[in-house]
Amino acid sequence: MSGQGQPVRPRRSRATAALRRLVSETRLSPAQLVLPMFVADGIDEPKPIASMPGVVQHTRDSLRKAADEAVRAGVGGLMLFGVPKPEDKDAEGSEGTDPHGILNHALADLKADLGDETVLMADTCLDEFTDHGHCGVLGTDGAGRAVVDNDATLARYAAMAIAQAEAGAHVVSPSGMMDGQVAAIRAALDAAGRDDVLILAYAAKYASAFYGPFREAVGSSLDGDRRAYQLDPGNRREGLREARLDVAEGADFVMVKPAMSYLDVLREVADASPVPVFAYQISGEYSMILAAAERGWIDEQAAALESVTSIVRAGADNVLTYFATDLALRLR
Ligand code: PBG
Secondary structure, rough: OOOOOOOOOOHHHHOOOHHHHHHOOOOHHHHEEEEEEEEOOOOOOEEEEOOOOOOEEEEEHHHHHHHHHHHHOOOOOEEEEEOOOOOHHHHOOHOOOOOOOHHHHHHHHHHHHHHHEEEEEEEEEOOEEEOOOOOOOOEEOOOEEEEOOHHHHHHHHHHHHHHHHHHHHOEEEEOOOOOOOOHHHHHHHHHHHOOOEEEEEEEEEOOOOOHHHHHHHHOOOOOOOOOOOOOOOOOHHHHHHHHHHHHHOOOOOEEEEEOHHHHHHHHHHHHOOOOOEEHHHHHHHHHHHHHHHOOOOHHHHHHHHHHHHHHHHHHOOOEEEEEHHHHHHOOO
C-alpha cells in the first residue's frame, strides 16, 4: 500500500507491448546461442532422429548447408558431434583421434566453408566412438573394480583435442567429467603449438535421465550408466567445486548441463564464475517440449522461447539448444 491507502500498481508497466518491451529484464540475442549438430558417417541422406523431431543426423553435405543456415540466422556458434559407423567403433574410440574420422572431416568442411565467421566447437569425448559407449577407456581400479580409467582417458582426450584443433575447431569441449581433463587438454594443446584453441569445460555435468534421446542421436551402445563420473543430481556444492576446478585448470568457458532442472546450480556458478557460463538445454529437454507440442498440449514456439529465456535469466551467458536456428530467426 502507498501513502494514500492506494495499492502499489506494478501492473502499470505491463499494460502495453511497448511498455513490456521497454522494461524487459532478460534479452536474448542470436549471437549467444549455440546449435548442437550431429554428423554421421556412411549415410547418403540426412537421417531423422525419431526421439528428437526436427533434428537429424547429417551427411557431410547436409551439415554444411544446415551450418550455413544457422550462421545466416545469426547463431553464435556450432557444436559438432560425430556418429561413426558401428563397425568403426572400438574400445579406445580410435575414430575420435583419426584425422579421417567423421567428426574431424566435418570440422574441416565447416572450417573451409566458414573460416572464422562462426565459432566451431567440437565435443571432446569418447562415448560416440567407443564400442562399449562409455566416455573413456575401461580399466580396473586399485580395488579391482571395472571402471572408466581416468588417467588413461586423459591421454585419449589430449590426442582428440589436438586432432580437433588441427581439423579446424576453435573450441574443444571435454564432456566426459574425468578429473584433470581441462589441465591435460590445455597442456597438450599448448605443447602442440595450439595455445589459440579455447576450452569449453562441461564443468557441472549431471548424470541425467534427460540425455535419453541423445543416445539415439549418436547411436550410442551404452549399457549401464555414467554415475561413476557424472555428478549426482542432488549435489549443488559439488557442481560449484567442479566449475571452480575447471577454471583453475584453464577453462576459457564453463558449462552447466542439463539446464532446466539445474537452474539453481547455473545461478550459483554464474555468480561465482570469472569466465563466461554456458548452459546446455539437452536432448530430453528439447524432446519433452516437442512431444507435448505434437499432442497439442503446449505451444512449441512459446515454450522454446520461455525455456531459453529462463536459462539466460538464471545466469547463462550462452545457451546450447536444438532450437538455436529457429529462435535466432524469430529474434531478428
Ligand atoms: C558426451 C555428451 C553427452 C551429451 C553431450 N555430450 C551424452 C552424455 O553425457 O551421456 C548429451 C547432449 C544431449 O543430451 O543433448 N559426449
